[in-house]
Amino acid sequence: MHRRTFLAGTGLAAASPLLATAAPPVATASQARLPSLFSRVSFVTDGLDLDTREYASLLHETAQAGIEADWYSNGGVVAQLEEKFAGLLGKQAAMFVPTGTLANHIAVRGLAGDDRRVLVQAESHLYNDSGDCASLLSGLNLVPLAPGEATMPLEEVREWVERSTHGRVPMKVGVISIETPVRRLDHRMAGFAQLQRVSAYAREQGIRLHLDGARLFNLPQHSGRGVRDYAALFDTVYVSLWKHFNGMSGAILAGDAAFIEGLYHTRRMFGGSLPRAWPGLALVGHYVDRYAQDYAQAWQAADRLFAALAGHPGFVVRRLEDGTSRCFLSVAGVSASDFAQRLAEHDIVIAGARPDTGEFAMDVNPTVLRRPTEALVAAFLQAARG
């Protein structure tokens, strides 16, 4: 059972080195009362949403096979991950940072140097959900562009770059920071051509570029552009370790070797050098290798699920034109809470309905592979009928 759901959840072949050392846990009396491991299908998560038993069990297996500890977030499995991500992103170097908030912050802080204006999206995580850290702690002026939009139009960029140089005290825009996909906008993504134009303009102007790619690894599935294609447009790239890759915490910040090298002290100054980071990230290397495949398979399954549901009266599936992992489901004839409650009985988790539209936001991720699609369809139909 354990092995099966683990496989399904990760798309791992039985020959995986991780699994090779993974003995199924012995069922004890107390465990019999607990929910099964690795069986939940969740539409509110990016990754496998491992609970403490699941995670600790996998960490134990992995440690038996060998995990090299880091020391103050340097070396060991941390260094291995840094090297792996630098390679995946096509950058010279990468550094572990405990949170995305800090990764974005020290990236723009470092890139800005003496040019203290930073153009950001009005809807970005950095502008809305980071406690204004870049202003409060680093004295940067973050200029919020394009309210309501997932992209950053070149026209607005150019206008603010020019306006900044014409103040009585001329200011230079030092950095443009772009988040894509945008969490606050249902994970909608910026158009690649738009990004190319902004990047080309910025480089012409000597402005540095940062990519908040917390969920960057979802983009290729939807845009046809590789993560390296995106990363190449930016000087630095942040990717989350705990969203797609089942870390418990952590982020990667990748860029030029000279730039990243200088940030180790900054990370420590911010209190971001965990004495031992390995327990939260030792599984990441395993999952990152197969994420593209897992996510693609998850969408194949999800597409079948949504197609099947859409064929039933009362079910409507709405996709976003520039969407990535999220689409929307509405179900007529049943209260939202009843619907969610009945799915929960099938160990299927969905978010609450949106107050304005009544729709359920459905986030597609590899947990959808833990159950045959037909079983999921059946569960959804049953939940709708009561």
Place this chain on the structure above:
Amino acid sequence: MHRRTFLAGTGLAAASPLLATAAPPVATASQARLPSLFSRVSFVTDGLDLDTREYASLLHETAQAGIEADWYSNGGVVAQLEEKFAGLLGKQAAMFVPTGTLANHIAVRGLAGDDRRVLVQAESHLYNDSGDCASLLSGLNLVPLAPGEATMPLEEVREWVERSTHGRVPMKVGVISIETPVRRLDHRMAGFAQLQRVSAYAREQGIRLHLDGARLFNLPQHSGRGVRDYAALFDTVYVSLWKHFNGMSGAILAGDAAFIEGLYHTRRMFGGSLPRAWPGLALVGHYVDRYAQDYAQAWQAADRLFAALAGHPGFVVRRLEDGTSRCFLSVAGVSASDFAQRLAEHDIVIAGARPDTGEFAMDVNPTVLRRPTEALVAAFLQAARG
């Protein structure tokens, strides 16, 4: 001649205490080659645009009558000015600050306290022309609202106040700072009713309010509202001393006594406590007393001038609906540079023509009273004809 132009420029009656000690300067051989004192009519200034000879001469006269020196910008004529402006603005206290840049900065810094978001107009001096001091030095996040507008719509204010509280790290908007009239927008003013609405909302929300009223004393002439009416909507008010009131530098920041008291150390920390401030501001007290009257008379004269010019073919005068000291003049049939050059020969100064419209921006101020209106009309017509 000196006496006459000085009178005209200031609206002083002959019995003014200042004039009582003002002996006309002895004309010397070298002075004979210099332009006459106090005779220039300028459409590119807010005040009398005193040159060094004029200013030093008036300062000397004033000092003979007695100027009490300040000590590190405290006491003496500085304290007298602070008291005078507190009274004019209906505030408990006021403090001299050497520049408006610093006055705005320490006001919003102090008002913000721990609530580090500050809503400002995208077109404001604080956002565009202050080197991002509030972000760089005080770690505030200035959110620029309403690009292109002279006012600050309540709807945008409310949207950002609410959005700020809903970030993952809830942020409180601590201050709303409004500039009116707006220098970058040809001194256009915010509507009083709009200001009232924003002020009422802010106070309901516990948000503090700062008024960048560098040119506040021009507003009553155009809106029918007194400077105290404006000041009453805000916790702190900055007024420039060197624009309307013929100081050489300096600003006043007025507010509650407890708030202002705490700022003396801040001013000093910023290096803003001039060891002796009196030479730059000793004339201000004189001019502020009569500014409303001078400015009203200046507009009466200017209205006559513009009306007379508009009656001539080729001259077009354009006024702004929400304008204050500035209107626009266009003149057909003559090159802008010839026109300006010929006026200069009459000791009349105008700005260069705007590249986009060809118009001359005309700033109305008391220097227009230094010449009979008919003489000005004649000079303009002559300059147009060549």
Place this chain on the structure above:
Amino acid sequence: MHRRTFLAGTGLAAASPLLATAAPPVATASQARLPSLFSRVSFVTDGLDLDTREYASLLHETAQAGIEADWYSNGGVVAQLEEKFAGLLGKQAAMFVPTGTLANHIAVRGLAGDDRRVLVQAESHLYNDSGDCASLLSGLNLVPLAPGEATMPLEEVREWVERSTHGRVPMKVGVISIETPVRRLDHRMAGFAQLQRVSAYAREQGIRLHLDGARLFNLPQHSGRGVRDYAALFDTVYVSLWKHFNGMSGAILAGDAAFIEGLYHTRRMFGGSLPRAWPGLALVGHYVDRYAQDYAQAWQAADRLFAALAGHPGFVVRRLEDGTSRCFLSVAGVSASDFAQRLAEHDIVIAGARPDTGEFAMDVNPTVLRRPTEALVAAFLQAARG
């Protein structure tokens, strides 16, 4: 074997709830080549110095018994720990912080408020090893007192408090931060009476007090004063979770409820709210409960060890008058590297000899309980003889 060393290392009785669910790991072929688990005796660590296999194994066992996950470092096992430490320290509340660097920083930042001078020991971690975070990021002026000393003399405190108020811009000392024991000074401790005097003076002056008690839980053994006695002298107390208590990362900051409450946003702003903190700290609650007893037993064993060694020619043990966990050993007639190397063959770890004195710094901790004292004595003698 596993059980025995685990017991020895922790002083756990067999009836411990943790052990009750801890099945001994199945030895596999590959493990046979690995070093035994839980057997190392280390004189260079504060806690058990668990390696990745050991830690992951214990975490797995603990998770089987149930670990409640946190969410962004809030709730679950994090909240349980916070409550436990608040109780132990006699404070109203406590907050998890990922590193001691950040814990010290946000404590003094928060306590300082508008009074920006902070008195610290010249030898403290905050002043020397934190990248000047409090100055660079929070604009505090840290004044370093008493170079070379483990304490903070009241006379120096008073001198700087008074000097600060007499500058041309009077400054208020807002916080006194004291580290004890002091890492940089071989874990020497400040005298309790001295701390009492400084605390009384500070409170009289309205100055807030922070205790960097990374290793606070060692003090009672050496000073006879309880951790609550120390904590009562300070407004806030930081204690490390990964030094004595076998967390992999993390710190606790305890203080008044109102103060701690306000810091949750600060922690997040700094990027210090780990999405899931539990993997690094889920064992801490277990170890903290018995730390005092474990450490006392460790010193009983260490005292026997050092006494036995001191009875042999060539061995000299030097204790510090105000010392805590560290004393010094010198061994004649053998090279330092040979000595250390031979101990390593017994799975005993010691630090390199000090270049100046040739002494080995010996840090006493519960790993000393993993081996009978006689066995340790024998190993040391053997290592000295070669």
Place this chain on the structure above:
Amino acid sequence: MHRRTFLAGTGLAAASPLLATAAPPVATASQARLPSLFSRVSFVTDGLDLDTREYASLLHETAQAGIEADWYSNGGVVAQLEEKFAGLLGKQAAMFVPTGTLANHIAVRGLAGDDRRVLVQAESHLYNDSGDCASLLSGLNLVPLAPGEATMPLEEVREWVERSTHGRVPMKVGVISIETPVRRLDHRMAGFAQLQRVSAYAREQGIRLHLDGARLFNLPQHSGRGVRDYAALFDTVYVSLWKHFNGMSGAILAGDAAFIEGLYHTRRMFGGSLPRAWPGLALVGHYVDRYAQDYAQAWQAADRLFAALAGHPGFVVRRLEDGTSRCFLSVAGVSASDFAQRLAEHDIVIAGARPDTGEFAMDVNPTVLRRPTEALVAAFLQAARG
């Protein structure tokens, strides 16, 4: 009368260009009741301590001869002064700054760059009397060395440079800032050889050097080293304009052209670009040219005065080994307040007696030249006898 005291006070020859245009003021009835101009002898000032009438009168005269106005502290007489001081100090460029507080601040801020530790004297103005601006606003860590001393010993410098690089987060000392003479230590001066050693070491280490030379121009008289000799040891030098040179405010900051160029925006950002600075500094150029000569003559007169007094019983004169403009006088047999009061009747100003020693601090400056030495001796003797 005016002419005479002015001459005496400044050592001006009658052919001075300034005087050539300076007509004596017409005595009016109201002036008859006022104290004479330019007659006060003061031992509590650095310069001539001009009152408002005196200053305004000289400014008026100077303006008649021509003062070129600055615009936002750029150009005109400001640029002339900048060029003059750059030349006197042997630096490529110089910039006017309104206060010494700001001059020191932006110098160390700019020199520090990314190396945020700044070594300062514990007794320096920057550390004690500037509101901790460098920490609060620029996030620098100012490390206070050598409490109680006027110099900065190389040993302490080296110790802190090395200690800083060995923290867990290595910090680089970016700047060493030295004040000499030291205002808080009775204007005692640092030894030139000591300065040379510190400068050589700093340059070897890549550490930048700033000289707070507010009263630098007094040093040559006492050390035999020229102002350029001092300036050559430092990257930047600040000199006060209002202490020796009878400005009303203002400072000069001199250094490399590239460095100074970048500071114009910084000055403006800080609110330190006065719209018109000329009224406070238009006399400075005149006085700076003859300061060395005036100060030397003042000391010749003072030496005669003190020698004469020391020959009378009850008078004791105490000089400081490393003193500059200040020595101390004690007078037996008369109360301090009576003594000061009686001198005031002779228009001679002295400071209050020191509570600890009963001595009067006597600051020597060119006002001592306004009265024949014999007259001063007589006045002092009379004041002592009552």
